[in-house]
Amino acid sequence: xxxxxxxxxxxxxxxxxxxxxxxxGEYSRSHIKNLIDEGKILLxxxxxxxxxxxxxxxxxxxxxEELKPxxxxxxxxxxxxxxxxxxxxxxxxxxxLVVHPCSSTxxxxxxxxxxxxxxxxxxxxxxxxxxxxxxxDKNTSGLMLVAKNDMAHLSLAKQIKDKTCHxxxxxxxxxxxxxxxxxxxxxxxxxxxxxxKMTVSDKGRKAITNYRVIKEYPLSKKSLVEFSLQTGRTHxxxxxxxxxxxxxxxxxxxxxxxxxxxxQLLHSYKISFTHPRTGEPMSFEIDLPPYFKQYIQRxx
Numbered sequence: 001x002x003x004x005x006x007x008x009x010x011x012x013x014x015x016x017x018x019x020x021x022x023x024x025g026e027y028s029r030s031h032i033k034n035l036i037d038e039g040k041i042l043l044x045x046x047x048x049x050x051x052x053x054x055x056x057x058x059x060x061x062x063x064x065e066e067l068k069p070x071x072x073x074x075x076x077x078x079x080x081x082x083x084x085x086x087x088x089x090x091x092x093x094x095x096x097l098v099v100h101p102c103s104s105t106x107x108x109x110x111x112x113x114x115x116x117x118x119x120x121x122x123x124x125x126x127x128x129x130x131x132x133x134x135x136x137d138k139n140t141s142g143l144m145l146v147a148k149n150d151m152a153h154l155s156l157a158k159q160i161k162d163k164t165c166h167x168x169x170x171x172x173x174x175x176x177x178x179x180x181x182x183x184x185x186x187x188x189x190x191x192x193x194x195x196x197k198m199t200v201s202d203k204g205r206k207a208i209t210n211y212r213v214i215k216e217y218p219l220s221k222k223s224l225v226e227f228s229l230q231t232g233r234t235h236x237x238x239x240x241x242x243x244x245x246x247x248x249x250x251x252x253x254x255x256x257x258x259x260x261x262x263x264q265l266l267h268s269y270k271i272s273f274t275h276p277r278t279g280e281p282m283s284f285e286i287d288l289p290p291y292f293k294q295y296i297q298r299x300x
Contacts, residue, residue, distance in 0.1 A: 001066045007058040016043055017050040020060065030124065038234070039190040040064040047189050047204055072101055072130075077113025082284055087152040087277050088145060089118065089131070090284050095141040095263055095291070100129045114146060121146070122153035133157055134167075134232060139250075139263025141289050142169070143271045155276030160232060168270040169227040169237060170214070170288060172296065173246040174255065177223055180213040184240045188233050197253060198235045200243045207233040209240045220299040222249065237266060249295070265292050 011019050017032045020041060024032075033050040035041050042061045043052055054060075080092040093099070093110055100111040114121060114131055121131030124147075131146040133156045145165075147153035159165035189204030191197040208230035215224040223246065227237050238254045241247050247255025251264035272283040287293075 002063040004059055004061045007054045007056055007060065009056045011054060012056040013053050015050065016041070016048065016052045016054055016060070019054055020062075035062070035064055039195065049205070072111055072115060073107065074116035075107060075112035076116050077108065077110065079110060079113055081117070082143065082286065084118075087148055087275070088156065089114075089148065090271070091144050091146060092286055093136055093141060093144050093268075095139050095289065098138050099135045099144075100132055110144075118146075118148065120148050122148060122150045124150050124153045124157075134160055136268060137235065137238075137264075137266075140169075140266045140268065141292075142268025143167075143284055143286060144268070145271065145273070152276040156273065159273050163230055165273040166271070167229050167232075167268060169229075170267050170269050170292075171225050171227060171237065171241065172249045172265040172292070173223050173225050173241055174249060175221055175223065175246045176216055176218065177211075177213050177225070177244075177246060182211050182244075184209045184211065184244070186240070186243065188236065188239060198233070198239045200239060205231075205233055207231050207236045207240065209237060211240075217296075217299050222299060224296070238264065260295065260298075261291070265295060267292060 005023060007019065017029055017036060020032050021027065021029055036050045039047045040063055043054065044059055045061065079094055079097060081089055082092050083090040098105045098109045101107065101109050111130060111132065123130060131148065133145045133147050133153060136142065136144055145156050147156055156165065185206070185208045186200045187202060187204040188198050188207045189201045191199045210228040210230065212226045213223050214226050217223070229236065238248055238251055242254040248264040248266050250258040250261035267288055269288065270285040275282050
């Protein structure tokens with residue numbers, strides 16, 4: 001579905017997502033927000049936030065697939081449940097597993113597997129994304145939070161927004177870093193030439209990443225680096241690594257493919273948050289997956 005419309009006087013000063021919902025009532029506000037976040041709804045030819053206030057005469061462009069009824073079927077998918085209680089699940093997502101169904105992947109996702117193993121999941125993100133509070137790229141492995149009810153979902157999503165949920169990653173990057181610790185703060189937006197890619201820009205959405213070099217491999221000219229997210233933009237760590245001139249090993253989008261790998265060596269190894277019901281601080285940490293450790297061992 002592709003088209004555009006112009007904001008009229010009666011719509012002025014409303015939020016963009018509210019106005020779009022008034023034009024297309026069959027789409028939920030959460031779905032519209034996701035479309036805006038993905039750059040599929042533009043305000044005056046620019047990406048913006050769902051809460052952006054519109055003005056009379058503003059132009060709204062949109063291009064996305066029409067919403068089609070889709071039943072997500074339970075499937076026996078291989079992934080590890082690290083922790084589970086009545087409110088939430090911590091899963092270890094393997095590399096190569098897509099998080100939820102989309103236009104290009106109808107089944108075989110983490111969501112299909114969750115529906116097979118778990119009776120109740122939160123419904124805030126709709127039928128295609130039950131329980132999904134945040135995502136990992138298909139070829140990024142590691143820890144993810146899943147909500148089993150709406151109370152937990154709202155709490156965990158707020159913690160991520162307020163930066164009180166801490167997510168840490170390990171990546172093997174090309175080259176030796178001149179600065180062993182750093183703070184990367186840029187704007188990210190979708191590439192004008194390839195809408196599946198993100199790029200550093202002077203506009204878009206602010207993205208903040210902290211990094212610390214854990215170990216260097218001078219002979220191979222590679223570095224094991226820890227990353228901490230302060231924001232959670234699409235492909236954030238991968239784009240920031242490219243911008244530093246140190247793309248992640250195996251990243252065939254922002255670096256180059258490696259014949260020995262099935263994707264980038266990026267692993268969500270630690271996550272810390274407050275339990276939504278008890279208020280108890282919780283923290284989980286997992287080891288690097290075997291293929292990641294084997295790659296490092298081969299370098300040695």
